[in-house]
Amino acid sequence: MPRVLRYALLSLSAVAVALVALIYALTWHPAAREPAILTCQAEAPLLQPGQALKVMTWNLQYLAGKRYVFYNDLPDGEGPDERPTPEDLAYSLDEVVRVIREEQPDIVNLQELHEGARATDYQDQLAQLQERLADLYPCTSQAFYWKAAFVPQAHILGSVGMKLATLSRFKIESAERLQLPLALNDPVSRQFDKKRALLVSYLPIRDGGRLAVINTHLDALSDDPTTLKRQVAMTRGLLDQLQSEKLPWVLTGDFSQLPTGQYDRLPQVQRSHYPRNSELKTLWSRYPMIPSLEESGGAQQARWFTHYPNDPRVKGPDRTLDYVFHSPNLTRIEARVRQDDTLRISDHLPLAARFFLPSVHP
Structure with missing residues (x-):
C-alpha cells in the first residue's frame, strides 16, 4: 500500500474514532435499571391503610404555554416557533402552582419538565416547582x-434535558428508573434520541406494605411501529410483577395513544401519530383504567379529553392521551380532567383521581 494512502486511511480512522468519542461525550447513557434521584424529608408522614389518596398526572409541556406552534407540533414538522419567551415560562409556572395548590393532590406525576435545556434558558423547572410547593x-x-x-x-442546536417527576405528601422510601425499549434508529441518531423510562417510587404504608407509584411518558407512533408495543409490554410486565407480589400500585402519565373509538373521529391529518388499534389494550384488558373505555368513548367523552394540540386547525381539547391505571385492590372514588381553567397552561390537561387504599395489606 502506498505510504500516502496508508497515512490517509490512518487519518480517517483517527477522525472516525474522535467523532465517536465526541458523540459519546455529548450524549447520555443510562443503565437499564438504576436508582432515581430522590429527596425526602425525614418527617414526611406515612400512608395509612384504608386512607383516601388523590393522584394527579400532568404533562407540563416544559411550561411553554399555548401561544406557540413548535416545529414538532404539526404532523409535517413545520411549526414556525422555536422556543417560548421567559414571560410565558413564568406565567405557566405561576399557573401550574395555582392549579396544584387548588387541587391539593397527595401525589403529582409530571412529565416534560426541562432541566438544562437551551430552549428554556437552562432552567431547572422541577427545582422551581419544589421551591414554590x-x-x-x-x-x-x-x-x-x-x-x-x-x-x-436544526431546531435545537444546543443542550436538551427533559424529565419525569413525582411529588408526594407522603414518604417515598425508594425510587428507581427503568429504561424502556428504545426506538430502532441508526446508531448515530439513536444516541441523541429520547430514552423513555418508567419512574417507580415506593411509598411505605404504616401496616408494613408499600404502594408503587409509576410515572411515564411513552413514545408516539414512529417509523418503527414495534416501539410502542415493546414499551407497553415491558410496562405490563412490571404491573404483573407488582400484582404477583401483592403490592398496590398506580400508573399514570402521557401514553401518547388513543382509547377505542377516538381514532376514527379525528380528522385524517391528525391521525398520523397514533395506531388505529391502541397498544394500550394490553393494559386495559387486564387492569382498571381512568378514564374507562365507557367514559372515553361514550356520550360524555369530551369531559375526558386531555390533549389540546398546538395546531391552529384544532380549536380545543379533542382527544385523550393521559391515563391513570391502578391495581384492582384500589377502590376508585372519583376522577376528572380539569379543563375549565387550564387550557392556556399546556397542550395537556391535568387528570386527577381519588382512591381508597386497601384497609389491610394482603
Whole structure:
C-alpha cells in the first residue's frame, strides 16, 4: 500500500474514532435499571391503610404555554416557533402552582419538565416547582428521559434535558428508573434520541406494605411501529410483577395513544401519530383504567379529553392521551380532567383521581 494512502486511511480512522468519542461525550447513557434521584424529608408522614389518596398526572409541556406552534407540533414538522419567551415560562409556572395548590393532590406525576435545556434558558423547572410547593410536598423523585449537551438538529442546536417527576405528601422510601425499549434508529441518531423510562417510587404504608407509584411518558407512533408495543409490554410486565407480589400500585402519565373509538373521529391529518388499534389494550384488558373505555368513548367523552394540540386547525381539547391505571385492590372514588381553567397552561390537561387504599395489606 502506498505510504500516502496508508497515512490517509490512518487519518480517517483517527477522525472516525474522535467523532465517536465526541458523540459519546455529548450524549447520555443510562443503565437499564438504576436508582432515581430522590429527596425526602425525614418527617414526611406515612400512608395509612384504608386512607383516601388523590393522584394527579400532568404533562407540563416544559411550561411553554399555548401561544406557540413548535416545529414538532404539526404532523409535517413545520411549526414556525422555536422556543417560548421567559414571560410565558413564568406565567405557566405561576399557573401550574395555582392549579396544584387548588387541587391539593397527595401525589403529582409530571412529565416534560426541562432541566438544562437551551430552549428554556437552562432552567431547572422541577427545582422551581419544589421551591414554590415545598410546604405541600416534602418528597420528590425524578428521572431524565432526554439529556444531551448538544443535539445537532436544526431546531435545537444546543443542550436538551427533559424529565419525569413525582411529588408526594407522603414518604417515598425508594425510587428507581427503568429504561424502556428504545426506538430502532441508526446508531448515530439513536444516541441523541429520547430514552423513555418508567419512574417507580415506593411509598411505605404504616401496616408494613408499600404502594408503587409509576410515572411515564411513552413514545408516539414512529417509523418503527414495534416501539410502542415493546414499551407497553415491558410496562405490563412490571404491573404483573407488582400484582404477583401483592403490592398496590398506580400508573399514570402521557401514553401518547388513543382509547377505542377516538381514532376514527379525528380528522385524517391528525391521525398520523397514533395506531388505529391502541397498544394500550394490553393494559386495559387486564387492569382498571381512568378514564374507562365507557367514559372515553361514550356520550360524555369530551369531559375526558386531555390533549389540546398546538395546531391552529384544532380549536380545543379533542382527544385523550393521559391515563391513570391502578391495581384492582384500589377502590376508585372519583376522577376528572380539569379543563375549565387550564387550557392556556399546556397542550395537556391535568387528570386527577381519588382512591381508597386497601384497609389491610394482603
